[in-house]
Amino acid sequence: MPKYTKPRKTWQYSNEFKVKAVQLSLIEGVQVKEVAATLDIHPFMLSRWRKEYREGKIVADK
Template sequence: MGLTKKKHYESYTLAFKVKAVRESKKRGVRAVDVAKALGIHPVMLYRWRQEYKEGRLSENKHMQIKAPPPKKSREDSDALKRAETRIKELEKRLASKEEEVVILKKAKRFFSDQRRKDTRS
């Protein structure tokens, strides 16, 4: 039985990753070419780009860089208020429809019981 060798994986610094991502984002530059020039696999660069975009590109699990939250504009808050109002309205309508369904089920049971009683006599 053969033994498996543990592979050595290169670890890159946060500065290296960020620099690679920024280089690959430049206009007219292909990410594949940047990865080739840096001697890394293109998939690794794409993963770093995604992590950078999500604000979770980090050198290790304990140190994370987060992007600042986007500033809320007046239009955003107004849209949010309208959406919340609409949600409340729809929740009320849903509750009303659910109540109607319960009543209709009870009526169906009542009338089917009445029909059974009428057919027996």
């Protein structure tokens, strides 16, 4: 098995981006996978953000 010398790159998204993505996915008739594909993120990540938004963990900056 090869050794990996460099850690994987993980993207960090701002709360503003997360809130916009969630708000787009909450529009009637729009599917989560469509929004995720448009924003180039995984649908599971968007679903997790939606859950965190409902729980109040993600809040829009004022």
